[in-house]
Amino acid sequence: MTDRNLRLAIQKSGRLSEKCRELLSRAGMSFDFRTDRLITRAKEQPLELMLVRDDDIPGFVKNQVSQVGIVGLNVLEEKLGRTSECEVDIVRRLGFGYCRLALALPKSIPFEGLHTYNGKRIATSYPNMLQRFLKDNDLQATIVEITGSVEVAPLSGIADAICDLVSTGATLESNGLRETTTLLESEAVLIRPRGQLSQSQEEMIARLLARIDGVQKAKNARYIMMNAPKDAIYRISQLIPGMEKPTVMPLMYDEGKVAIHAVAKEEVFWETIEKLKEAGASSILVLPIEKIIE
Ligand code: PRT
Numbered sequence: 001m002t003d004r005n006l007r008l009a010i011q012k013s014g015r016l017s018e019k020c021r022e023l024l025s026r027a028g029m030s031f032d033f034r035t036d037r038l039i040t041r042a043k044e045q046p047l048e049l050m051l052v053r054d055d056d057i058p059g060f061v062k063n064q065v066s067q068v069g070i071v072g073l074n075v076l077e078e079k080l081g082r083t084s085e086c087e088v089d090i091v092r093r094l095g096f097g098y099c100r101l102a103l104a105l106p107k108s109i110p111f112e113g114l115h116t117y118n119g120k121r122i123a124t125s126y127p128n129m130l131q132r133f134l135k136d137n138d139l140q141a142t143i144v145e146i147t148g149s150v151e152v153a154p155l156s157g158i159a160d161a162i163c164d165l166v167s168t169g170a171t172l173e174s175n176g177l178r179e180t181t182t183l184l185e186s187e188a189v190l191i192r193p194r195g196q197l198s199q200s201q202e203e204m205i206a207r208l209l210a211r212i213d214g215v216q217k218a219k220n221a222r223y224i225m226m227n228a229p230k231d232a233i234y235r236i237s238q239l240i241p242g243m244e245k246p247t248v249m250p251l252m253y254d255e256g257k258v259a260i261h262a263v264a265k266e267e268v269f270w271e272t273i274e275k276l277k278e279a280g281a282s283s284i285l286v287l288p289i290e291k292i293i294e
């Protein structure tokens with residue numbers, strides 16, 4: 001690897017890998033994922049992809065084994081400490097992989113405030129974050145570090161409570177646990193080392209970010225087209241969510257109507273479409289947008 005190449009680390013297989021691959025492909029970077037190799041090269045770009053366990057990504061980016069990485073904020077803060085203090089920068093929040101690190105108790109134990117955790121044994125795969133939380137809140141508890149199936153720890157008797165990732169809450173529910181306290185709200189983030197990289201690597205990161213921004217902006221945006229009576233143009237343009245300036249065009253053979261085209265920067269819900277109809281719009285088309293470059 002030369003300093004003219006950029007290496008991006010993503011999770012090889014797991015909850016973030018599919019979304020990472022999708023994001024890269026929408027950003028125009030294609031890789032051969034059939035390979036079992038640790039590193040795969042982008043087609044026609046000086047970009048290498050490292051396919052690794054998510055736990056290794058913060059360290060790889062910190063030590064510049066890779067210059068960019070996508071990882072859950074939870075893993076980043078567990079491995080390198082609080083983001084304000086660690087040696088990598090979060091350059092984008094990516095809007096997927098949402099979850100939270102939370103404390104939970106068996107439903108049989110009443111929760112009477114954080115002090116309920118005093119003297120308890122808490123099972124977790126996030127010992128560093130839990131340790132910091134206990135210290136910050138002046139709590140004395142024993143951390144029982146386990147790597148998988150944390151939620152069964154109270155049932156099996158090795159702990160009294162847990163500190164684990166929660167998404168829908170279904171796993172806690174099915175194990176008779178009640179979530180009491182959030183330690184961290186997490187999502188997938190794009191990280192890079194804090195220090196300066198080579199000029200070509202900096203340029204490649206800037207290009208990567210611009211492409212990711214283009215994809216992210218387009219995600220909820222829709223191109224909306226409709227016909228409308230001339231006297232309803234103002235009312236209709238007020239109804240289109242997150243819209244800037246609409247294009248208004250005359251319709252052939254219909255003096256009283258115009259065609260309105262606009263980019264809605266937010267999702268267009270059925271309620272909006274119903275209101276547009278009530279305001280006189282007809283032939284409404286809502287189309288997805290692939291990229292927005294401003
Ligand atoms: O093999 P590798 O080390 O790379 O993967 P991993 O097994 O450590 O991680 P993986 O693939 O399970 O998760 C990767 C990342 O996805 C996590 O670090 C989080 O940032 C994010 N993420 C988002 C989640 C969840 N949602 C999630 N629900 N990670 C784990 N869970 C688990 C949680 O641990 C619990 O067991 O799902 C269960 C709870 O889900 P609910 O929906 O029942 O609440």
Ligand code: ZN
Pocket residue numbers: 053054055
């Ligand atoms: Zn992991």
